[in-house]
Amino acid sequence: MTQLGTISQFLKDRDGPSRFISGVTSMTNSDSRWLSEHVYLDDNDIPRCAPDFNIENNLDEISVMLSSYDTMLRNQYHRKMRYYKGDHETIRDRIQYTAIDPEKNRIVVNVARNLVNTFSGFFIGIPPKITYAPNSDKKINQTRVDLVNEIISRSLSDSDSDDVFYELAKKADIYGRSYLVAYIANDDDKTLKFTHKAPENAFIVYSNNEESRPMFGFTFDSVDNRQFGMLHTPNNIYKFNSDDLESSGGFEASLKWKNNIFRNVVGMEFITELPENDERLGMFDDLVSLIDAQDKVLSEKIDDNDNFSNAILLTKGVAEFTAEQKQEIKHWRVMQVNNTDPNVDPEVDYLDKPNADGLQENSMKHLSDKIYDGSQVVNLADPSISSAASGFALTQRMQPMEMVAATKAEKMRKTIKRLLNIILRYNGFVNDDVADILRDIKVEFTPNVPHSEVDESTIVKNLNGIVSKRTLISYLSRVQNIDDELKAEEEEAEKRMTMFSEPDSEEGALNDDQDEPPKGGDA
Template identity: 25%
Template sequence: MAVVIDKDLLGDVNEPNIKAINYAIRELQNRKKRLDKLSDYYNGKQEIEKHEFDNATVEAANVMVNHAKYITDMNVGFMTGNPVKYVAEKGKNIDDILEVFNQIDIHKHDIELEKDLSVFGYGYELLYLKKTDPISVRDELGNEKLTPNTELKIEVIDPRATIVVCDDTVEHEPLFAVFTQEKKDLDGNTNGYSITVYMPQRIVEYRTKMSMEVSANDPIVYDGENLFGAVPIIEFRNNEERQGDFEQLISLIDAYNLLQTDRISDKEAFVDAILVTFGFGLDDNEDIKRLNRGAIEAPPREEGADIEWLTKSFDETQVNLLSQSIENDIHKISYVPNMNDEKFMGNVSGEAMKFKLFGLENLLSIKKRYFFDGLRRRLKLIQTIVNIKGANDDASGCKISLAANIPSNLSDVVNNVKNADGIIPRKYTYSWLPDVDNPQDVIDEMNQQDAETIKKNQEALRGQDPDRLELEDKQDDSSENDKETGSNNNQSHRTRAV
């Protein structure tokens, strides 16, 4: 989550300001508790682990049903199951940018980034240049020489170790970013921190001794140029409030786990119940042996003697109803449907499925808007680097689209495409088809398929009735000659008229 400060307090934004850097680090430390809790809930380290059962003789079952992970994994799959599509504005080129995306497997990167957005409410990615083997080039005289070479990389970085500082204008333009990394010795003990400050034109790395905050005496281990011309750490938001997808559901998740834990613990307490005798006592020797063998009937010593278990009765139906109610609230508030619900049957129509997923689609439409803000900044930074290397890309006005990975009825889609043919251009209707990145490619393939079909039909006719095909060819030639003669006659008439 970005920190907002007055830009005038920094002076030169490309000169490290120790006071501002430490202020950002303190803000980052203040948020760590919240972020750690969200991470723990996703990883299954939830509040139910601390629960203790009232019965000292029965150990608490501590059942944990990880709804937090379910909600995040489903949202990540719905959101980034299909890759993001980029289409350059008419007359512009982004081929080199798309080539970079292919090389770094940007789809996998986006999945990891969306997971952070879903868990923490925001996420960060770092763009950097990695040195590779130098390339051999020849100068004008033909002499071979080696020139340095770099490779553009993009990595998702932990929001618990990263913070971006923006100005206090309405645009919140990034001023600098700080990335912290704990350093340990070979015994596993912390012996300082690496603090990297990313400024628009400069990158500086400090090495602290013990504290995370930077002092003027801490050595600078790296000081280099930032070729991106802007802060190369991009903040992505999950929503306006920067909240995780399950953050508001933690109380419901805890209540569900507590209820399930108590149900299991009650079952164990039921098995380990107290045995009560009426009208007689048990001999320490023979009677106890009989009980251990399972003979627990009351000995016929006195009239009215009896023996039974002392148990706590509970209404399992009411407990199950409460459990379902809490689970329904979890899915209702998160907008993530319960795919194990009997209402989600395999024979429902595409339109019926759309209504069941209406809340989820609304949620994803909001998430996409904020996600695209970060993608546009990513395009701008990559454009700077590829153009430095000699390309001529222009990502301004680039169209970004993302199809949610939601089940669709393919037969309904195909019927809609067929019914719209002749009414809506095929370039638009073919885009309705799933897994179609470029509708024009489908149009070209259909044209090629039609041409091959016509050719096969002609060859089939030639094989069945060659005389007929020869006659049709002669008629076609005759028609062409008539057209040419008519055209010459018309030209002659026009000449005379002139």
């Protein structure tokens, strides 16, 4: 094999810098697209099957499907999380070229975590507002409105939704997708709760037609080739455990045990997906080569610092070192050159070393800029951010990140509404009612950015009398709930009217006295 062939094979075996990009597995080998006989992966690593496929009639495919997913995708997702945590395998496996080289530095610039945490804090650092507010022309009973809002509020509170939604959004940034899973709490066997899952431990199979309907899904753990978890279908939830195989007569038989089957009480999937985008690309999937290069440049820079601290003494025209001393040149940090001309005086001096600090600093800056530009995330460590004095200037700098956040908000809004669909059905609402309620539910996302209160107050002052009060209040970032603020203002107005309309009250008497003209003055 040629040298070029060897390198190509090496990159292929390691999956190169594209190992994180979705669809690589299914595009490299047509035989690897299939998770089972009826389920395959499309070009974005989305499991699909025919719209008439019934998994409950093909339970024998589950074991194969889970095993294939474990090999083809789960390991890939696990590497993404390791990368987010700072375990960058390229710099970790940095090669020492010779035995006498000093130990190579392996410095990690964990920009992957910084990108994800910065964007997550910006996108959902302020929890989304979820309210049911039907139009007044629908003439819906206020009691019903209050009931729906109470059910939603209680369900969100039971599951600490602010934390769940944050982790759900963060996992989507890391993996390119994440999952929201509803379940019945074990403490009372009736409270509906929900949590977040990574694609390492969950996936959904969709139909391969235009509707792209969720057909069934899995939540599971896989340890040492053993799988255990749940299969979610529109009708039932099946509990599986590969440890039951020998005692039950096979995987399919273990799924059919009565104590392993639970009725799906809401008549739909308990699991729903949040895609980062349609391509299921994570935030740093296509930036891995840049991040690896940044690790390499910084590690080499630290290598150079070590070399300067390990200065080598050069001797000329002095007695020759012994063989043992020559072997320990790295330890003694002395290099000896024999004198070939007896007329040259002996010389002892330190070697001058090349300085590549400027080149390395430029490389670091260019790589950092390309990483943040590619992710469309603002580098908050950039000094120009802190110099943006006005709110408008800061907004301009954050506009690329706001565009990405707006796109993701649409994806997450759909996911949250699917969760609300489950919550409402579980609490007794029927199909038509649920559909009607969901149309009037608002899920609002507020970017977590610094605000200039002076700029906001100026806008409100200039627009007063031109737009509605609701619109005016929406410009004030300190106001968390516009409806509550409007209601509070109405209550204060009513209180003032009552206070000054009662002539017997102390305030009313005081007001009457102030209305009388002073003695000796004009009426």
